[in-house]
Structures are given as C-alpha cells and as structure tokens.
Amino acid sequence: MKRYLLFAAVLTLVSIQLSAQSIPKPSCTTILSDAMFSGRDTVSGRGVADNYHTWEPGDELLVKFMPGGSTILRDRVIMYAKEWEKYGNIKLKFVADTTKQTDIRVRLGKGAGHNSAVGTEAKFRSQNMQTMNFDTLFFADIDYYLLKLKKRGVNPPYNINQLATEMNTDPNHWNDREMRRVVTHEFGHSLGLLHEQSFPGAVKWKKTDSVYNYYKETQGWDRARVDFNVFDVADQFFTNGTTYDPKSIMHYSIEPWQTLDGYSLKSSTELSLGDKSLIAALYPKNTAAATMVVPKVMVSNFTKLNVVSDTIRKGLVITPSFDLKTNPKLGEVYFVARLATEDGKYIKTDALYYNWGGTTATYKKMNLLPNSKVSYNKGKKNLELFMPFEYIPDTYGKKIIVVFAVYLDDVANNQMDKLMYFSTTTALSLPR
Numbered sequence: 293m294k295r296y297l298l299f300a301a302v303l304t305l306v307s308i309q310l311s312a313q314s315i316p317k318p319s320c321t322t323i324l325s326d327a328m329f330s331g332r333d334t335v336s337g338r339g340v341a342d343n344y345h346t347w348e349p350g351d352e353l354l355v356k357f358m359p360g361g362s363t364i365l366r367d368r369v370i371m372y373a374k375e376w377e378k379y380g381n382i383k384l385k386f387v388a389d390t391t392k393q394t395d396i397r398v399r400l401g402k403g404a405g406h407n408s409a410v411g412t413e414a415k416f417r418s419q420n421m422q423t424m425n426f427d428t429l430f431f432a433d434i435d436y437y438l439l440k441l442k443k444r445g446v447n448p449p450y451n452i453n454q455l456a457t458e459m460n461t462d463p464n465h466w467n468d469r470e471m472r473r474v475v476t477h478e479f480g481h482s483l484g485l486l487h488e489q490s491f492p493g494a495v496k497w498k499k500t501d502s503v504y505n506y507y508k509e510t511q512g513w514d515r516a517r518v519d520f521n522v523f524d525v526a527d528q529f530f531t532n533g534t535t536y537d538p539k540s541i542m543h544y545s546i547e548p549w550q551t552l553d554g555y556s557l558k559s560s561t562e563l564s565l566g567d568k569s570l571i572a573a574l575y576p577k578n579t580a581a582a583t584m585v586v587p588k589v590m591v592s593n594f595t596k597l598n599v600v601s602d603t604i605r606k607g608l609v610i611t612p613s614f615d616l617k618t619n620p621k622l623g624e625v626y627f628v629a630r631l632a633t634e635d636g637k638y639i640k641t642d643a644l645y646y647n648w649g650g651t652t653a654t655y656k657k658m659n660l661l662p663n664s665k666v667s668y669n670k671g672k673k674n675l676e677l678f679m680p681f682e683y684i685p686d687t688y689g690k691k692i693i694v695v696f697a698v699y700l701d702d703v704a705n706n707q708m709d710k711l712m713y714f715s716t717t718t719a720l721s722l723p724r
C-alpha cells in the first residue's frame with residue numbers, strides 16, 4: 293500500500309511565452325492528486341464523481357474569498373459558481389472575508405494555477421488556507437494586453453511577466469469565456485466532480501515520453517503526477533449511471549497526438565446536459581432519489597490533535613478532538629495516527645504490531661452505526677490512540693510529526709481506504 297502525505301498543490305508556470313493564438317492554459321489540478329492515495333479498486337463502471345467526498349444534499353456551503361481579487365473579479369466568480377445551484381440541491385453562500393469557519397475558501401492571485409479540493413476534502417485544509425486557487429493571469433483578456441504592448445512598439449515574443457506588468461497598470465480587462473470555463477470547472481470539483489476524461493475507457497491515451505514531457509513543460513508535473521491527473525483516476529470513482537460526456541465542463545482539452553486513435557477535444561466553456569444531470573443525481577431534491585448512496589463519514593469542528601509523551605506509560609498519548617457524523621450506509625471506519633519525520637516522510641516499520649501499511653502507527657477500528665453522531669474528546673475524554681515508545685524506530689535527537697487520518701472501507705462496494713479526514717501536528721520532540 294502506497295501512502296503519501298498531503299502537500300499543497302502548487303503549479304509552477306515556467307517561462308511561458310505568450311502569443312495571441314496559442315495561450316498556454318494551466319491544466320487544473322485537484323488537491324486530491326497531491327493527497328496520499330491508496331491502491332486501485334476493482335468495481336467496474338464509474339469515473340466522474342467521488343461519491344465518498346460529496347456534501348450532503350441540501351447543504352448550504354459557506355464560501356469566502358481569501359485576501360485579494362477586485363470586486364469586479366469576485367462578482368464574476370460568484371456568478372459563474374452559482375450556475376451549479378440551478379441544477380443540484382446544494383447552495384453556495386458567499387460570506388464576508390472575516391467569517392471564521394467556512395467550507396470553501398477561494399484565492400484569486402497570480403502564479404498558483406487553477407486548482408481545487410474535491411468536495412469534502414476541503415475539510416483537510418485549515419481555516420487559514422484556501423481550498424481553491426484561481427490564477428488571475430489566465431483570466432486576462434490577453435489579446436487586449438498584447439495589442440497594448442504592440443502599440444507601444446514592444447516586439448514579440450512576449451512573456452508572462454510583461455502581461456502581469458500590463459495588468460497592474462491597466463487592470464480589469466478580463467476574458468469572460470475563459471473565466472466562466474475555469475470557475476464552473478473548479479466549483480465542479482468543489483462539489484465532488486472529477487475530470488471527465490477519466491471516464492473508464494473514454495480516452496485511449498498515448499503514454500509516451502512526448503505526452504509526459506508536454507505536461508512537464510506546460511504544467512511542471514512529474515510522471516507520477518501526470519499518471520494521476522491525466523491517466524489514472526478512472527478506476528476509482530462512480531459514474532452514477534451517466535455516460536461519457538465529451539461536452540462536460542470537467543473535461544480537459546485533448547490534442548490528437550496525445551491519443552492512440554487521434555481522438556481530440558476542445559474543452560467546453562459551459563455546463564453540459566451531462567453535467568447538469570450528474571449534479572442533480574448527486575444532490576437530488578428528494579434524497580430518496582439518490583442514484584448511488586455510499587457510506588460516508590463527515591468530520592467537523594476538528595479543534596485539536598493533542599500529543600503527550602507519557603513517561604510512566606512509556607508512550608505517546610494521542611487525543612484528537614472532533615465531531616463525526618455517518619450517513620445511512622454502513623462502512624468500516626478506522627482512526628489512524630502515523631508517525632512521520634520532521635520533513636514529512638513516514639517512519640517505516642516491519643514490526644508485527646503498530647504497523648499501518650509499513651508505517652509506524654497506532655490505530656483503532658471504530659464500530660459506528662449508520663446515521664450516528666459522536667463528539668470525541670469534547671468535554672469528556674472518550675478517544676485515545678496510544679503509541680508505545682518501544683515501537684518507535686530510533687528517532688533519537690530528531691523531531692517527529694503525528695499524522696492523524698480517518699479512513700473508510702466500503703466493503704459492500706469493495707472500495708477500500710477512502711481518506712475521509714487528515715490532520716497533522718507540528719514537529720514534536722520525543723523524550724530520550
């Protein structure tokens with residue numbers, strides 16, 4: 293089992309040269325793609341939504357902007373995001389920047405690419421971090437700015453820094469089509485949708501060096517990231533009875549040289565009929581009409597991950613504080629605390645005990661009933677994970693991080709190791 297730590301999705305835009313005809317667009321990444329990921333499942337026929345991380349039908353999600361972005365730009369984001377509301381039973385409520393607890397946090401800025409957490413994975417992010425990035429450089433009306441440069445006698449090739457400078461001196465000339473495409477796409481992720489090109493069997497990718505190099509150069513992705521973002525996701529999620537939809541807003545553009553059969557596609561700039569019916573299936577007005585209900589675990593109000601070195605009991609006492617809710621389906625839930633080094637690498641073990649997939653860890657399988665609600669370590673102490681010092685490999689003089697996660701096994705659908713929550717401590721010193 294391969295497990296990674298959760299790291300921020302940062303897209304590097306390397307020395308891109310601009311021309312009016314071919315503007316390199318950053319492909320969107322999901323924070324999921326940077327999260328740890330486990331093995332493949334074996335159920336056939338799904339691909340476009342992550343049902344384990346959708347919100348509950350009827351939820352009103354609180355959305356705020358992180359500092360930055362003009363009112364003009366923010367208003368457009370709100371307008372395009374809210375298109376989803378017309379078709380699914382889910383609300384996006386945009387609240388003041390000062391709001392302390394929100395579900396989705398949007399950053400409008402330059403240079404971070406376009407990306408978003410998938411559905412409730414936004415909960416893995418702390419309240420002071422955005423869950424969605426929009427790269428405003430790529431919202432610019434590039435033709436307008438290039439014309440300005442040309443009129444001033446500046447000769448091509450133009451680069452991204454020149455564009456940024458022009459935008460600073462003469463702001464608010466935007467490309468509305470592009471903005472609409474990107475905003476509805478990213479908000480699609482925030483509601484649990486995945487990339488449509490991942491639909492099982494839809495695209496016959498050419499997995500050649502030239503395809504890998506293309507994403508390396510345009511997006512700065514290594515091979516593993518290309519596998520995840522472009523080729524791989526298909527086998528892991530549900531299609532909810534929908535068919536492959538090349539018009540989906542969630543589809544990347546595809547160039548003919550990237551596919552075995554020359555298949556190509558220009559990305560869509562508005563919601564397709566398929567997008568509308570999928571969001572209606574995931575967030576039905578009548579919950580009994582839900583097409584595919586899978587077990588879910590909702591963690592909220594995670595206030596503390598307390599770790600104490602207990603020299604009398606000779607181990608680490610780990611007490612996370614949070615609220616938990618389950619939905620009508622029964623799944624198997626595990627609370628896991630893994631140990632990592634200060635630089636974020638899991639501490640390996642081959643011990644028989646205190647071993648979670650080869651990592652030094654302590655865990656508990658919880659017996660949770662459907663539709664239950666529990667508070668852990670709020671007021672009374674009712675959950676403790678204990679990690680004996682003798683099972684911690686030699687970390688003398690080093691600091692460690694404790695990584696707490698909630699996993700779900702959906703045994704009925706043979707879908708295992710769904711990451712439902714994730715939180716880490718800062719570096720801690722162990723006693724000698």
Ligand SMILES: [Zn+2]
Binds near residue numbers: 477478481487
């Ligand atoms: Zn995307």
